[in-house]
Amino acid sequence: MIAALISAGWTTQAAAESDLSKVIKAVTASKSGLTASQADSGLREALSLGAAAAVTRVARTDGYWGDSLIRIPLPDTLSKAQRTLKPLGLSGALDDVHLKMNRAAETAAPAAKGLFIDAIKALTIQDAIGIVKGGPTSGTQYLQKATTPRLTTLFTPPIETALQETGAVQALDRAIKRNGLNGYIKKEPKVYLSEFAVGKALGGLFHYVGTEETAIRTDPAKRTSAILKAVFG
Template sequence: MAARDARALSLADLTNRDAAAGLKAALEQGANVAVQLLGRTDGFWGDDRVRIPLPEWLQRGESALKLMGRGREVDELKVGVNRAAEQAVPEAKHLLVNAVRTMSVKDAKSILAGGDDSVTKFFAEKTRAPLATRFLPIVTKV
């Protein structure tokens, strides 16, 4: 009987807390996997989907710099930006996981009802300032 009752449950039977708990579990797992994948050599540089490009103003001058014999420096800068990100990403793990663990039911509802960038907006709101504080010393060394 319990098995039949369990199968009869639908999405409408989920409580807000159940939905929030499921979302939290998925986001925490996703944060851990993202840090694991990106926080290693070639995590950014080796993947075209996440490789960090030079700022647009530098991209506009890239061909001119290469014509002036500065191509090696431009290439080193591209690699350096991505290597800095790879070194900094592990610092994000605690902040991302903490943001997920302290997520309210209201936050979860906003994410579930929001658009494609709702998770990004949530993490930006909760972690942008502390991430900048933790990342800056790392990226300025590279």
């Protein structure tokens, strides 16, 4: 519905208007008082609020580590070794890596906010159409597609630094030597851990961007401004 209003007010592309003609008629009947500008503002505000809430949620102590839904696991080889060694009381080094990898993600997470803001500002009419015609997390999917390459680049240095500063790389190196895992870890500990941690950290972040987007779309209590109530109410 929002996309139809934006299309009617902003675009003259015949193909887009044809594709959305039925939606436009429905919007005119149901939300005739909503302008294209208001619809655009509401969509951007919803995405901005969802992204900001997700970043705030994960970018705190135990944002990852204390949340079983997004806690970053150890890579499979290390996780198996951890499970084997834990009953014997010998998993301390791997437990340390596990915790510090999550702490590194919590440290790096605030960097996502600026990229999300840039992506939302760059939203086009076709992006908006896709978001509104899509499912309850279509906005999140747009952000994920638009920002993942840059987020990966942005997250990697802070993740690597945090892994070093928190001692995770050193802990992994000790665990590899202590538990005879040299043959299973083909990359340098820093590269191995950072690539894995960045991927899982972004997955957890987008999980909560999607959760927030769905809530704004479906829960009236989440529509905290007049424009959100007008657009999604």
